[in-house]
Structure formats: C-alpha cells, structure tokens
Amino acid sequence: MTTMPMDLFSKQFHQSPYTYYKEIRDHHPFAKVKIHNGIAHSWMAFSYEAAEAVLRDERFIKDMRTVFPDDVTAENLTPIAHSMLFVDPPDHRRLRSLVQRGFTPKKIGRLRGRIEEIAQEQAALMHGKEQIEFIEAYAFPIPIIVICELLGIPSEDRLDFQRWSNVMVEVSDEPSFNEEFETAMHEFHHYLEQLLEAKRLQPKEDLLSELIQVEEGGDRLTVRELYGVIMLLIVAGHETTVNLIANGVLALLTHPDQFEQLKKDPSLTSQAIEELLRYNGPVEFSTDRWARESFEFMGQQVKKGDHVLVSLASADNDPNVFKEPEKLDITREKSPHLAFGKGIHFCLGAPLARLEGEIAIRVLLEAFPNLALDADLPELEWRQSLIIRGLKKLPIKLR
Numbered sequence: 001m002t003t004m005p006m007d008l009f010s011k012q013f014h015q016s017p018y019t020y021y022k023e024i025r026d027h028h029p030f031a032k033v034k035i036h037n038g039i040a041h042s043w044m045a046f047s048y049e050a051a052e053a054v055l056r057d058e059r060f061i062k063d064m065r066t067v068f069p070d071d072v073t074a075e076n077l078t079p080i081a082h083s084m085l086f087v088d089p090p091d092h093r094r095l096r097s098l099v100q101r102g103f104t105p106k107k108i109g110r111l112r113g114r115i116e117e118i119a120q121e122q123a124a125l126m127h128g129k130e131q132i133e134f135i136e137a138y139a140f141p142i143p144i145i146v147i148c149e150l151l152g153i154p155s156e157d158r159l160d161f162q163r164w165s166n167v168m169v170e171v172s173d174e175p176s177f178n179e180e181f182e183t184a185m186h187e188f189h190h191y192l193e194q195l196l197e198a199k200r201l202q203p204k205e206d207l208l209s210e211l212i213q214v215e216e217g218g219d220r221l222t223v224r225e226l227y228g229v230i231m232l233l234i235v236a237g238h239e240t241t242v243n244l245i246a247n248g249v250l251a252l253l254t255h256p257d258q259f260e261q262l263k264k265d266p267s268l269t270s271q272a273i274e275e276l277l278r279y280n281g282p283v284e285f286s287t288d289r290w291a292r293e294s295f296e297f298m299g300q301q302v303k304k305g306d307h308v309l310v311s312l313a314s315a316d317n318d319p320n321v322f323k324e325p326e327k328l329d330i331t332r333e334k335s336p337h338l339a340f341g342k343g344i345h346f347c348l349g350a351p352l353a354r355l356e357g358e359i360a361i362r363v364l365l366e367a368f369p370n371l372a373l374d375a376d377l378p379e380l381e382w383r384q385s386l387i388i389r390g391l392k393k394l395p396i397k398l399r
C-alpha cells in the first residue's frame with residue numbers, strides 16, 4: 001500500500017489538523033504514514049471505528065520489552081514507562097488496582113469544594129485587569145494546584161513540575177532538545193528521590209504517602225513504579241486539564257452563540273464539557289502501541305513490531321458517529337467521544353478532569369461574562385507534541 005507523508009510537527013498541520021483528517025478519514029480509516037519528513041513510519045487509525053478497534057485490541061500492546069526484548073530493558077526505559085499506561089496485563093491490572101484507590105468517586109467528590117475555592121481565587125487575581133494570558137493566569141494554576149495538593153507536593157515546587165512536564169510531552173528536532181530532555185529528567189529523578197524519602201520518614205495524608213504504603217495481597221509498588229506513577233499523574237493530572245480548559249474556552253469564544261447559551265444556562269456546563277472534549281480535545285493522539293504479532297487488521301497487513309498511533313481528534317470528528325462534527329453544540333446528546341481513551345487504558349483521572357473543567361469554566365463565565373479573544377486565530381501557536389493538543393499562549397480580553 002502507499003505510505004502517506006504527514007508532518008505531525010509542522011505549524012500548518014497544528015493550525016488545521018481537522019481539515020487533513022476530513023480529507024483522509026473516509027478513504028484511509030487505518031493507514032500507514034510517514035511522520036515528520038519520512039523519518040518514522042507508523043500505522044494510524046483515523047476513523048472512529050478503527051480508533052476504537054485499536055484501543056480495544058490486545059494485540060496492540062504498550063510494553064516495548066515484549067516486542068524488542070534485545071533492545072529494550074527495564075534499565076534503559078524512562079521512569080514513566082514503568083507506569084500503568086505503558087505496560088500490559090497482568091502488570092497493568094496490578095498497577096491500576098494499586099493506584100485507583102486514590103481516585104474513587106468518593107475521594108474525587110470530596111475535592112469539589114477545594115477546586116471551587118482555587119478557581120475563585122484565580123478569578124479574583126484577574127479582576128481589574130483588561131487583558132491576560134489565559135493559560136498562565138487561569139488554565140494552568142487550577143489543575144497544577146489540585147494535583148500537587150492531592151499528591152502532597154510543596155507549593156513552591158509547582159513551577160518546576162510544569163517545566164519538567166512540558167519537556168516530557170513536547171518534541172523537537174532542535175539539536176539542544178535531547179540535552180534539555182536529559183537534564184530535565186535527571187532533575188526530576190533527583191527531586192523524586194528526595195521527596196519519596198521524606199514521605200517515607202514522615203508520611204502525611206496525601207496520595208503520595210498512600211502510594212508508598214499501599215499494599216494489596218502482599219504486593220507493593222517498586223521504586224521504579226512509584227517514579228512512573230508520579231510522573232504519569234503529574235503529566236496526565238495537569239497537562240490534559242490545562243488544555244481542556246484552554247481549548248474549551250477558545251472554542252466557546254469562537255462560537256458566540258454557544259458562549260451566550262452557556263452563560264444564560266450554566267446548568268449546561270457538565271454537558272458542554274463533553275462536547276468541548278469531543279470538538280477540540282486536549283489529547284490529539286494516543287500514546288504508543290506496537291503490534292505484538294503479525295496479523296491482518298481492517299484490510300491491512302500489520303507486522304510484528306509495527307508502531308501504531310490512534311488519532312483521537314480525528315475519531316471524535318467522524319461524521320459516521322457524530323452528526324455535523326464540525327459544529328460545536330453544547331446541547332449535543334451524550335457523546336461516545338474517545339478523549340479519555342477506551343478499553344483497559346481508559347484514563348483513570350477522567351472524573352477529576354471533568355470536575356475541574358466544569359468548575360473552571362463555570363466560575364470563569366460567572367466572573368467575566370464579557371471576555372473575548374485578544375488575537376486573530378492564525379496568530380495562535382499550537383505546541384509541538386505527539387500527544388497533547390494545546391496552545392502555547394491564549395491572549396484574552398476580560399472586558
């Protein structure tokens with residue numbers, strides 16, 4: 001079959017990925033693509049049907065050690081690769097069961113009041129200002145404060161976590177990037193060593209202390225697994241929510257009818273969050289998968305070791321599943337969107353992200369009902385990432 005070129009890191013692609021998806025999805029629901037000037041080849045699922053099938057098919061695996069045992073070992077994997085997001089059953093079930101007790105509906109429900117306080121505090125800091133950079137002023141502080149308080153990370157370390165997290169999810173072909181990545185990971189690793197030791201000596205009532213002590217059937221998280229879990233929770237716990245809030249506000253500001261409808265009826269906020277997740281969600285692509293064996297999939301011959309990605313953004317704009325997908329409709333009926341994935345790797349923190357997004361947008365619209373975009377759409381820059389769909393900056397007029 002023909003391998004199609006697709007530069008996922010170009011400015012042109014990030015500015016209008018949905019145009020590309022619309023052109024390719026019907027003719028190539030599951031296709032082989034050349035990523036970034038043909039440097040890497042991957043299978044990619046574009047249609048909803050193909051995306052859901054890949055996410056559910058256990059022949060597409062997460063753990064590279066299974067496919068490349070001679071090249072990849074526990075020692076040369078990055079710490080986050082030891083988290084539940086990058087392993088397969090039975091390790092996945094074990095890790096998820098040890099971590100999920102910190103994300104029960106009851107525990108997430110208890111956070112509602114605190115998230116409301118944080119959102120109100122951030123809104124209060126913006127009062128009296130004409131313009132703001134929205135991500136820095138509002139979209140970033142809320143989720144980073146929530147996840148750091150949940151884990152028990154000191155407030156003075158939050159900006160370091162933002163820097164380390166940004167490096168982990170971004171990509172670049174600049175020669176200095178690899179050095180920057182290695183430096184950031186070394187700093188992160190050293191910080192976690194000290195933090196974990198402090199929590200062991202003096203455990204507190206936070207999720208990190210609980211994860212160190214948690215045990216099930218005599219099983220505990222190893223040090224490598226602890227590092228992986230913490231890195232995953234920091235990245236997934238704030239990166240995705242920052243962009244849910246920012247992308248959501250951008251979508252509302254560019255659809256004045258929906259913005260006005262939501263202001264008039266705040267009870268639609270929870271429903272609106274689902275539509276914002278579908279319309280221009282915070283996660284553009286799934287994390288890496290590899291074919292465990294050679295087999296035929298959707299009419300294509302996949303070989304053992306082939307790399308596979310799912311375009312969640314394309315799937316969530318598939319007209320075979322969503323009526324008029326290019327239209328933002330906050331009253332859309334319950335959506336089967338894939339913004340949080342599907343199958344065994346469905347996002348553990350989805351209830352928390354939904355709650356933060358709902359509160360953040362409701363509080364914002366109550367405090368600043370006349371906010372408006374302070375830039376032309378072509379001026380907005382999107383981050384270079386194989387996972388995150390997010391803006392570098394979002395200038396907004398508050399009144």
